[in-house]
Amino acid sequence: MRYDSVIQGTFLSRPNRFIAVVDILGREEKVHVKNTGRCRELLIPGVCVFLEKSRNPARKTAYSLIAVQKGDRLINMDSQAPNAAAWEYLLSGMSWIKPDLVQREKTYKDSRFDLYYEQAGKKGFIEVKGVTLEEDGVVLFPDAPTLRGLKHIKELENAACQGYEAEIWFIIQMENVRYFTPNIRMQPEFGQALKDAKGNGVKIHALWCHVTEDSMEVAGEVPVIL
Template sequence: MRYEEVQSAVFLTRPNRFIAHVLLQGQEVVCHVKNTGRCRELLRPGGQVWLEKGRGAKRKTAWDLIAVQKGERLVNMDAQAPNRAFGEWARNLEPGIVSVRPEVFFEDSRLDFLLETERGKHYVEVKGVTLESGGHVYFPDAPTERGVRHLHTLIRAVEQGYRATVFFVVQMGDVLDFAPNDETHPAFGQALRQAAKAGVQVRAFCCRVTPEEMEIDREIPVIL
């Protein structure tokens, strides 16, 4: 997964979820933030960020904020990047994958991927992870009722004889393990444990991240 026309900038402020003010080549500019999460531990005044030149004539901003330097770690914070990276990597999830279909419906819910395999249908929901502390990573960084609903959908898929996975894409490298963020959203942690007991696979992979690229790298332990 690769970006084009990437520039380094200095973060100034984030007036709302959708935009940020940055210093780019000595000028203050407004950019679109491609992540509506809180990201408070990432976006700090004076921090180094990376921007991608936007495309499309109807855009209100010329740049998208896609990554941030957090200590020694480069963190991709583009909310669309996990699905793009998984879509490229998906055939590595298991042998015998015949097709990879994005954005499919199961009952009344839309899930990120359906893998058609020699063993039958395999539903996958992808979640991006940007919250890190001491080398440990957590999801979510804000309450997500939508995430809880997705887990219950995956449970129903398993109950009907399909396979299902919730796949956490950790948008950084060099981390130790993944766990649900029970402090921020206890209901999500409860639903994740319920899903695991019901037979939903819970997997987490960290990524190789540069300002221009993000690629799924290796699996890390999941602590439930």
């Protein structure tokens, strides 16, 4: 996936979940934050950020914040990017799944999963989670408690028990990481739910991405430690 019209700026502050104040060529500008998560370890005053210019001249904010420099790592923090990257990866033929049919946002019971596919007579669901939290090369999810995430895991378990293929893809929005593990300090229940899901047939994958200032694509897999 690729962005258009990307420029560099310096992060100054975040008045609320949706808005950041960024210095762009010496001018303070309010920009849209494409991630409502906390991201406190990323959005630190003075860090370099990358912004995409909106094509809509009527929009209140002219730019969207899409990536941030954290030390020597460039981290994409656009919450819509993981789904787009997973979609492209699934269609590319590079993954272990070679689908005959792929659909986005398929409803199953009380949940709507990000991807649905059919392959050689089998039907499957994939739930995609974007990962931006990194500590010493280890990536973790979630960065805040998520009831929605727990619900998705339980529904995937149910689907697996009903004969569907069921997978969770943790899309790591950066490169050069060691492994993925659930953030049990933040939400122990999430880590336990992943263990239970794996035991009941849900496959769990962590996929790192090649990230540039204006693009992000799935590049490989890293170990998952539960």
